[in-house]
Amino acid sequence: MATQVITEVIDVKIDHLDSLKPTCTRVNLEKEQFVDYDQKGNTSRYLKFYTSLIGEDSPEIMDLTGNYIGESSKIYRYDWHFGLSCIPEQNKRVIWDWKSKLRDNNSIKLQLIFDSQIDKSGVFIDILCANLLCLNPSKNTASWFEKNREGFNNSLKTLANTTKDYSKIASDVFNVANVLTNFIASDDNGKNWYLYKFLDSERNNFAIEWHINKRVLEQYGPMLQGSLVVNFHGSRNQAQKLRLCIRPSISFNEKEELCYVSPYESIKHDHYIEINPK
Numbered sequence: 062m063a064t065q066v067i068t069e070v071i072d073v074k075i076d077h078l079d080s081l082k083p084t085c086t087r088v089n090l091e092k093e094q095f096v097d098y099d100q101k102g103n104t105s106r107y108l109k110f111y112t113s114l115i116g117e118d119s120p121e122i123m124d125l126t127g128n129y130i131g132e133s134s135k136i137y138r139y140d141w142h143f144g145l146s147c148i149p150e151q152n153k154r155v156i157w158d159w160k161s162k163l164r165d166n167n168s169i170k171l172q173l174i175f176d177s178q179i180d181k182s183g184v185f186i187d188i189l190c191a192n193l194l195c196l197n198p199s200k201n202t203a204s205w206f207e208k209n210r211e212g213f214n215n216s217l218k219t220l221a222n223t224t225k226d227y228s229k230i231a232s233d234v235f236n237v238a239n240v241l242t243n244f245i246a247s248d249d250n251g252k253n254w255y256l257y258k259f260l261d262s263e264r265n266n267f268a269i270e271w272h273i274n275k276r277v278l279e280q281y282g283p284m285l286q287g288s289l290v291v292n293f294h295g296s297r298n299q300a301q302k303l304r305l306c307i308r309p310s311i312s313f314n315e316k317e318e319l320c321y322v323s324p325y326e327s328i329k330h331d332h333y334i335e336i337n338p339k
Contacts, residue, residue, distance in 0.1 A: 085322035
């Protein structure tokens with residue numbers, strides 16, 4: 062078994078970003094003919110997209126048991142990164158306040174698609190959990206640890222007075238606390254993000270997406286990280302082949318909920334890691 066890490070950084074041009082029909086195309090900065098933002102009729106804006114996927118390429122297939130979690134040795138985590146930035150071409154006047162132009166709700170839609178490379182694949186993908194991760198303390202909100210510091214400290218004092226047999230409990234408490242402080246709350250005096258499962262109509266495959274509001278970027282920064290924990294079920298005697306594809310989209314239009322732009326809208330521009338369950 063091995064962990065795959067696939068990263069891609071691309072430059073894109075967005076035209077008519079706040080209209081009902083925006084376009085997003087990949088560009089070669091050395092060949093691009095930049096137009097001054099102040100020029101009348103110019104609607105072009107430029108951004109850098111960073112995407113990264115990491116995860117196990119040969120996960121083990123397990124039986125479907127009554128235990129919803131299953132064996133810990135057969136639980137697999139797949140993480141993604143997605144970042145946005147202006148391109149570093151200051152002399153060409155392409156630096157702009159893109160974050161302020163994003164719409165407030167569902168500003169970013171990031172999809173992970175389990176694309177089967179074999180017709181009638183015998184793999185069932187069981188999503189155990191999915192999260193949005195961060196570093197705390199954040200800019201505007203208190204972390205879980207800060208909100209619960211007093212109770213947490215009291216618990217540690219109690220554990221310090223117990224016998225050494227309870228040292229593992231203390232270790233578990235630290236581990237759980239560390240994990241909780243790295244999660245972005247879905248709702249924290251206002252919605253931050255939520256999850257959505259759907260059928261990808263282009264591939265006819267299972268997909269999951271994160272809907273992330275602009276306040277997350279304002280509080281935690283424009284480099285986002287998500288995590289997916291899954292089991293794989295199915296026949297061990299059948300050859301299996303999957304691709305886990307990442308497809309980020311952003312939106313500047315407040316009036317049309319489904320109006321997004323993405324340089325990954327075409328299948329030929331897929332960014333993925335290969336998965337061969339065994």
